[in-house]
Amino acid sequence: MNNKINKKDIGKLLSEWSQEFTVFVPSRESGVVKLAKWDGTDTSFVDWYRNTVIPAKANLFPPMEEMFSFQKDSKGYRIELPAVDEHKQLIFGIRPCDARALAILDMTFKDAYEDPYYLSKRKNTVLIGLGCTNPYDSCFCTSLGISPGESNDVDLMLTDIGDEFLIEPISEAGKGLIAKTNGLEEATEADEATAREVKEASYHKVTRKIDTEGIKEKLLSSFDNQDYWEKVAAKCISCGICTFLCPTCYCFDISDELAGKQGVRCRSWDSCAFPIYTKMPMENPREEKWRRVRQKVCHKYEFYPMNFGIIACTGCGRCIRQCPVNWDITQTLNNLPVKV
Numbered sequence: 001m002n003n004k005i006n007k008k009d010i011g012k013l014l015s016e017w018s019q020e021f022t023v024f025v026p027s028r029e030s031g032v033v034k035l036a037k038w039d040g041t042d043t044s045f046v047d048w049y050r051n052t053v054i055p056a057k058a059n060l061f062p063p064m065e066e067m068f069s070f071q072k073d074s075k076g077y078r079i080e081l082p083a084v085d086e087h088k089q090l091i092f093g094i095r096p097c098d099a100r101a102l103a104i105l106d107m108t109f110k111d112a113y114e115d116p117y118y119l120s121k122r123k124n125t126v127l128i129g130l131g132c133t134n135p136y137d138s139c140f141c142t143s144l145g146i147s148p149g150e151s152n153d154v155d156l157m158l159t160d161i162g163d164e165f166l167i168e169p170i171s172e173a174g175k176g177l178i179a180k181t182n183g184l185e186e187a188t189e190a191d192e193a194t195a196r197e198v199k200e201a202s203y204h205k206v207t208r209k210i211d212t213e214g215i216k217e218k219l220l221s222s223f224d225n226q227d228y229w230e231k232v233a234a235k236c237i238s239c240g241i242c243t244f245l246c247p248t249c250y251c252f253d254i255s256d257e258l259a260g261k262q263g264v265r266c267r268s269w270d271s272c273a274f275p276i277y278t279k280m281p282m283e284n285p286r287e288e289k290w291r292r293v294r295q296k297v298c299h300k301y302e303f304y305p306m307n308f309g310i311i312a313c314t315g316c317g318r319c320i321r322q323c324p325v326n327w328d329i330t331q332t333l334n335n336l337p338v339k340v
């Protein structure tokens, strides 16, 4: 049998978990919703939260991160690695689409090279999922095999059943967390039935759709259709917002920040939308905008599935909601195939 908790007691639950974890919750900072460190009191997100603008990837792969610091002395350079980040974090309220995005990022950061910066945080992260009951018009997660009310990519899954949240353990870590958490009630058969109805209703609230059947092949056959990609890219202003806010995008740049004889090597988010992203000494293979827009779409729907067997898009819709010129990836995909 699952458990439940009254929404009024969420603060107590978070306080208890704060004994062991640094707890992150949906928060508005300067009007932007992100998963920020819980202040110990505010649980108002229970009433207003739909999804974050800044995805959970920022909690594991920050926009800017120190890789190491260095100092020059008479013997050369001394390098100091940052202390391994061993603090345990608990992310409360992650949506199923964003939890899937972390599962996709896990594949990326565990591939040929195991990224210690991301993986050290990931292994110390507990994900508490919260099912969507009010998806945006721009959401299309169900086309990517994701249900807004369910997730296997979290440790615990919560469903809004009115005055209470039903709590389901998903992973072994989730079961362990439940076993040591006080103040939870046992859910009743009626609660379970309500949760099933809520999940079913949420699923049908996602009305935007794409057809992923044969999408790799369609993109492959449309790859050289310059006219199509120029039309698709026409209104994009190459601001990079869609990639920065995409929960599965992971491109980064590395730079040295110097101050006299010492400095810090940092990595920071980068974007394939930028004209200089692929600049090399002899050439830039993606100088024209249409090639960059094509890369963004094909990377998610063609190249990533070829390498990892999964589409690197979760249908979270941020790239539609946040684009300043209303560029829409679902239109680009739904207009395929195009004649070459």
Ligand code: SF4
Residues within 6 Å of the ligand: 235, 236, 237, 238, 239, 240, 241, 242, 243, 273, 322, 323, 324, 325, 326, 327
């Ligand atoms: S957010 Fe819109 S305008 Fe900016 S790079 Fe993406 S598609 Fe282009």
Ligand code: SF4
Residues within 6 Å of the ligand: 242, 245, 246, 247, 248, 249, 300, 312, 313, 314, 315, 316, 317, 318, 319, 320, 329
């Ligand atoms: S491409 Fe757009 S819809 Fe897909 S995961 Fe990225 S931001 Fe979300």
